[in-house]
Amino acid sequence: MITAENVSCSYGAKPVLQGVSLHVSPGEVMGLLGPNGSGKTTLLRTLYGSLIPDGGRVRLDGEEIHRIPARRLAQRLAVVAQEAPSDLMLSVADVVLLGRTPHLGTFERQSGRDRRIAARALQRVGALHLADREFNGLSGGERQRVVIARALAQEAGCILLDEPTNHLDISYQHEVLHLVRQLGTTAVVVLHDLNLAARYCDSILLLEAGRQHAYGTPEEVLTRAVVEPVYRVKAEPVVAEDAITQLLFRRTEDPR
Amino acid sequence: MAQEDAVAGTDGRPGSDRLTAAPAGTARSTAVPGDTPELGRRMGRRSLVWTIGLSCILCVTVAVCVGIGPVTIPPGTVLGILGHGLGLPVDPSWTAAEQSIVWDMRAPRVLLGLAVGAGLAVCGAALQGMVRNILADPYILGISGGASTGAAAAILFGVAAGAGQYALPLSAFLGALIASSLVFLLARANGQVTSVRLLLAGIAVGYALSATTSFLIFASDDAEGSRSVMFWLLGSLALARWDAFLALVVAVVLVTVAFLVLWARRLDALSVGDETSRALGVAPMATRIQLLVVVSLCTGAVVAAAGAIGFVGLVVPHLGRRIAGAAHARLIPVVALLGAILLIWADAGARVLMPPRELPIGIITALVGAPFLLILIRRMYARLS
Numbered sequence: 001m002i003t004a005e006n007v008s009c010s011y012g013a014k015p016v017l018q019g020v021s022l023h024v025s026p027g028e029v030m031g032l033l034g035p036n037g038s039g040k041t042t043l044l045r046t047l048y049g050s051l052i053p054d055g056g057r058v059r060l061d062g063e064e065i066h067r068i069p070a071r072r073l074a075q076r077l078a079v080v081a082q083e084a085p086s087d088l089m090l091s092v093a094d095v096v097l098l099g100r101t102p103h104l105g106t107f108e109r110q111s112g113r114d115r116r117i118a119a120r121a122l123q124r125v126g127a128l129h130l131a132d133r134e135f136n137g138l139s140g141g142e143r144q145r146v147v148i149a150r151a152l153a154q155e156a157g158c159i160l161l162d163e164p165t166n167h168l169d170i171s172y173q174h175e176v177l178h179l180v181r182q183l184g185t186t187a188v189v190v191l192h193d194l195n196l197a198a199r200y201c202d203s204i205l206l207l208e209a210g211r212q213h214a215y216g217t218p219e220e221v222l223t224r225a226v227v228e229p230v231y232r233v234k235a236e237p238v239v240a241e242d243a244i245t246q247l248l249f250r251r252t253e254d255p256r
Numbered sequence: 257m258a259q260e261d262a263v264a265g266t267d268g269r270p271g272s273d274r275l276t277a278a279p280a281g282t283a284r285s286t287a288v289p290g291d292t293p294e295l296g297r298r299m300g301r302r303s304l305v306w307t308i309g310l311s312c313i314l315c316v317t318v319a320v321c322v323g324i325g326p327v328t329i330p331p332g333t334v335l336g337i338l339g340h341g342l343g344l345p346v347d348p349s350w351t352a353a354e355q356s357i358v359w360d361m362r363a364p365r366v367l368l369g370l371a372v373g374a375g376l377a378v379c380g381a382a383l384q385g386m387v388r389n390i391l392a393d394p395y396i397l398g399i400s401g402g403a404s405t406g407a408a409a410a411i412l413f414g415v416a417a418g419a420g421q422y423a424l425p426l427s428a429f430l431g432a433l434i435a436s437s438l439v440f441l442l443a444r445a446n447g448q449v450t451s452v453r454l455l456l457a458g459i460a461v462g463y464a465l466s467a468t469t470s471f472l473i474f475a476s477d478d479a480e481g482s483r484s485v486m487f488w489l490l491g492s493l494a495l496a497r498w499d500a501f502l503a504l505v506v507a508v509v510l511v512t513v514a515f516l517v518l519w520a521r522r523l524d525a526l527s528v529g530d531e532t533s534r535a536l537g538v539a540p541m542a543t544r545i546q547l548l549v550v551v552s553l554c555t556g557a558v559v560a561a562a563g564a565i566g567f568v569g570l571v572v573p574h575l576g577r578r579i580a581g582a583a584h585a586r587l588i589p590v591v592a593l594l595g596a597i598l599l600i601w602a603d604a605g606a607r608v609l610m611p612p613r614e615l616p617i618g619i620i621t622a623l624v625g626a627p628f629l630l631i632l633i634r635r636m637y638a639r640l641s
Binding site for chain 1 (some may be wrong): 292293294295296297298299384385388389390518519521522524525527528529531532534535536537538539577581582583585
């Protein structure tokens with residue numbers, strides 16, 4: 001369970017988040033939406049203690065997050081952050097085994113059990129056959145699944161993902177979010193695509209300029225009245241074959 | 257395409273049943289079936305074999321290279337003298353001159369080469385991991401330059417004279433630490449240290465420190481001024497002898513290697529990225545500072561003993577990654593062995609290539625290292641693209 005109360009943040013004098021609150025129940029998948037620069041990634045960073053908010057509190061299962069020692073926090077909360085690719089040639093197996101880091105002390109070595117947990121995590125994302133490949137040589141979709149496997153190997157009860165569908169083609173986007181959905185862990189996902197959020201999230205927090213614009217179920221948040229002023233587009237609800245409401249968009253100025 | 261198979265597989269191709277295999281609702285898989293494969297086993301075995309093989313090669317290298325020099329001594333005699341020196345029951349069947357050349361001159365020199373090579377190579381590997389850039393090494397980041405300046409200041413102007421016989425290594429260490437801190441401070445912007453800024457800051461600080469070292473040497477009126485410049489800027493193992501200083505350098509390198517092996521997972525995390533390492537419970541800035549202090553200590557000791565030898569810290573880690581992969585627990589021991597072997601051979605070359613003069617060892621490491629680096633980089637990019 002993750003809760004945030006009245007979280008505020010600023011970079012220098014510029015406020016980035018103002019009074020945002022949220023509550024993610026065990027097993028719930030929450031989507032963080034908002035236009036570019038609305039504070040999604042900043043909010044996510046406060047949720048895993050990478051950024052300490054200027055005001056407000058973030059709690060994990062009732063415990064204040066910045067009071068939890070880093071290693072113990074990492075045993076309970078896994079993060080899939082966006083990282084620039086590095087020059088170093090870590091293998092897929094190495095990357096997934098990194099997920100065991102919070103469970104191992106300085107003088108401990110990886111045991112057979114750690115190796116098996118990592119193998120199973122890779123199996124769960126359907127990428128065991130990639131184990132010996134070089135991480136940097138993978139396609140975007142493969143890389144994303146490997147990074148999710150690393151988070152799974154962490155065996156944390158909560159997982160936070162920063163735009164996991166970024167740069168992926170449509171089939172991978174659905175694949176990745178379907179996977180997150182199937183994990184059954186508490187998840188917070190930063191997304192750009194409102195229709196993906198409608199399909200895969202239990203709840204949605206929509207940010208606009210660092211403030212909470214709307215917060216509720218996809219049916220409550222992804223409506224024409226809520227979305228149109230935030231993104232400054234025309235939105236047209238369409239019910240898909242599986243009864244999930246999706247939105248079609250066009251420019252506001254376009255005559256109809 | 258393999259990727260499409262893996263994602264779109266619905267007909268029994270790899271990955272098709274991945275989601276049904278996962279028990280939904282459980283994040284904690286405390287019970288792992290015994291028949292699950294162990295990830296990373298193969299690579300672990302492979303690097304273990306290499307580590308053992310390289311250890312053997314190192315032993316042969318020591319035995320052969322102690323015999324190489326203006327006077328050639330056969331490996332059998334070398335082993336006898338070394339064994340005798342180490343207190344083994346060997347009957348002396350060699351001349352006093354051979355005894356003196358092998359035990360008093362070349363053995364400490366080879367031991368120093370071993371320590372310097374291993375030290376520079378592991379420092380390079382650690383720096384490349386922590387700044388996520390394959391161009392980092394103690395030389396390029398200005399740390400060697402700082403150590404040179406510190407050492408030159410100690411010798412020529414008696415800086416840190418209060419520390420007695422440890423004035424030189426202490427001063428070199430402080431020089432290295434000051435240089436590396438300076439580079440990190442210069443590279444910092446908005447609390448972030450980017451690789452490019454770090455390299456640029458390192459190059460700038462390195463040039464400034466080289467100039468400072470040269471200036472100190474000339475300003476000191478040292479009669480052997482120009483030769484000293486060569487020593488500090490290009491390196492040499494000629495000053496090695498059995499003394500407390502040699503013991504100190506060897507000890508510092510051993511401690512550094514052990515530390516880096518223990519810190520290997522943190523280095524792996526840092527090499528992926530700051531946010532990821534934070535999310536894995538590894539504080540990026542604190543870890544970098546710990547690593548930087550150890551790397552500075554090691555570089556300081558090594559440069560105080562042998563001058564600033566370039567290219568070892570840059571090239572050897574790349575070679576090591578090709579052998580053992582980039583995970584530091586496997587990489588560090590392999591890199592230490594490779595660095596030691598390379599430097600001992602380079603020093604043997606320095607002794608015999610231009611008789612009767614000795615070449616500065618930095619010339620050899622650069623001549624061997626530069627083309628080697630180009631080949632490695634070409635291969636690396638060819639493989640990625």
